[in-house]
Amino acid sequence: MLTPNSIPEEKVKLSNKQIIIKFLTNNMVTIMFIVLGLAGFFIAGMNPFLFLFDIVARMSRNSFLVLSLIIPVVAGMGLNFSIVLGAMAGQALLIFVTHWGITGLPGILLCIVLVTPLSMFLGYLTGKLFNKAKGQEMIAGLILAFFAQGIYELIFLQLVGGIIPMENRVLIMGQGIGVRTTVDLTDGLKYGLDWPGLSWGMPNLLRPTLPWTIIVGVIVLLVGYLAYILFFKGKRASMPKLISAAAVGGFLVYWSVNQIQTASMINMVRIPLLTWFVILALCLFIVFFSKTKLGQDMRSVGQDRHVAAVSGIQVDRVRVIAIMMSMVMASWGHIIFLQNMGAFSTYGSHEQIGLYSVAALLIGGATVTKATIGQALLGVFLFHTLFIVSPSAGRQLFGDAQVGEYFRVFVAYGVIGATLAMHAWRKLLQRKGELGV
């Protein structure tokens, strides 16, 4: 039996030219965005230091959200546009914790603890809904996000301050009902995770500069690898791989040491270490999870629901769990995002989360049926490069920054539309092939 994902691999040896062509067609989107990003960078005449500042900040705050999309893709539910609900939950908790006046890292931790059951509940409901609309999960997720926006506005615009008591001159609008349209987290939860030492008078705690991060990172990797071989009897990597890794590591350390000795502006770029630990932990969790029984079940459900059901997997349950996990991650991701932004629009800052996260994932080379951690991180980097450079590139090319801003929004919608269309077309062709039409 021929299922979409079990088409026999071609065993024919390909010539070099064919390999290159295959590589190019498989990675068309990513390559296009690398070219676009580079072109934009040079046209805009970006200052590389400013670019580095910006991209480090954007990657730290967006990666977690984009990573939250991976598990539903594996479970065959496509791109989870309903992460907007998770974002709403995270935002709701930020508002309440700000109201209670708990600041800094403890405040963020409280948010995380409290948002988890809420987003699990939302994920459970969403999963149930998706099970009733199988095959239409993406449009259902999109519409669900619009629907939830209505509920969210009902709660925070009309009920909070009235039926849900909350007295707070700063947060609540003048007439005593409804949260103000912007919430400022300064002197509160702002940078709670990025600069954990801020409220204890140690602003640079866990915030090493970029060169130091690289040096320590390379050393940790080296020690980790040696420990892996010596103490855990792990497999040794092949010689060419080892040499190239050593060369890259050596160069990075050499460059970093050089930078530290000069008064270069690179030394001003600081890495929010705790945030990156959290992102790294999520990556490790996703890798680990895919090896568990549940993770394997999810993969089988993603490949073919009917085959999975026949082999005794509770398909609907697995799908609900996938959405619940994604929803919890999205709520955490949005908290990470907002604590870095430092202020947010109460009724708008979550609306575009689905769009931009999905677009970033797809730009990294993911599809509706396949997404990896590497694609997610590469996608965030490329998408946000485009975001940074397009307004100034637009001004340079057309004398109008507006053009660049419209362009990047078009890119987000366009890349999603094009990927979805390609995927649906391929699926249709495969189905036709199966039926022998």
Added chain:
Amino acid sequence: MKFDLLSIGKAFLANFGLARIIILAFFIFLCIMAVVFQLDVAELLTSSLVRIGMWGVLVLAMLPAIRSGIGPNFGVSLGILCGLIGALTALEMAFRLRETVQFSGGVLFLLAILISIPFAVITGVFYGWLLNRVKGSEMMIATYVGFSMVSIMKIAWLFLPYTSPEMAWPIGRGVRVQISLAGRGITRLLNNFLSFNIGDVVVPTGLLLFFALMCFLVWLFMRSKTGVAMHAAGDNPRFSEAAGINVNRSRMIGTTLSTVLGAIGILVYAQSYGFVQLYEGPMFMPFVAVAAVLIGGASVKKATITHVVIGTALFLGIQVVAIPVANAFTTEWASMGEISRKIIQNGVILYALTQAGGE
């Protein structure tokens, strides 16, 4: 056959659908509240009639799409964009030829329709071609094609060579966000045609007649050979294919017709509103039209003209009545009208998606 109340009630529930009953009940509740709060009922009725006429053709655009099997046309914004191009081109022509001819409002309206139709037909054919390649995911892809085209047209509005002073910004690039139609004899052209009063209620006869005419034309088309074939193709593609109907062609015709109706629909909307809205304007309009036809009783697979008319009346009626009722209830609930629209509109679409029952 039993005729007890319970089984009749159950049959009614199954036929009519829970979501629709809730919405109908909500509408009746709003109407009662409007009377209780002593709101100006004539005023409410007048603006309801106008809103129904304004949106009617756009909602009607869903019909050929659903009938031909592509489902509710979430990408009707493509048609809307064609209509906007027609409107702007007609206004520009009037401006450039102002020395030689003066267009009356009626001519301008017809001209806008005539210009937009070829654009809509070409767009519709391409769009139908695309949708034939993505069977099973039409709704999602239509949505994103719509979003993409609206956002690429945002760039186009900056560059298209419209020079009429009412349209172009005096300094800077591109056309205005909102173009006023005042002073051209086109504002409320249809609304005022043969309009009369019943008590204090103003009936926008021309607007409603135009909607009725469009419904009649679509009804006529559905009874033609092509229309019947299209319905069959949408209903049961495999059987129709075996019976010798070109399913892909039927779907393409349905999509094209829907796009053309979208173009005409936005022109009717704009003349009643008095402004042409560009940029973000058409982005979320399709969802209103989709929700309206679903509220009327359509599903993602079945729709009739009755569904279109009932749905438009019910959904737009709620929108008109909800805001003043909420305001009369308490001034703190000023946003309730907009919030209830969001919840109802998207709740109904979600309900229809779950009823469609998977692949």
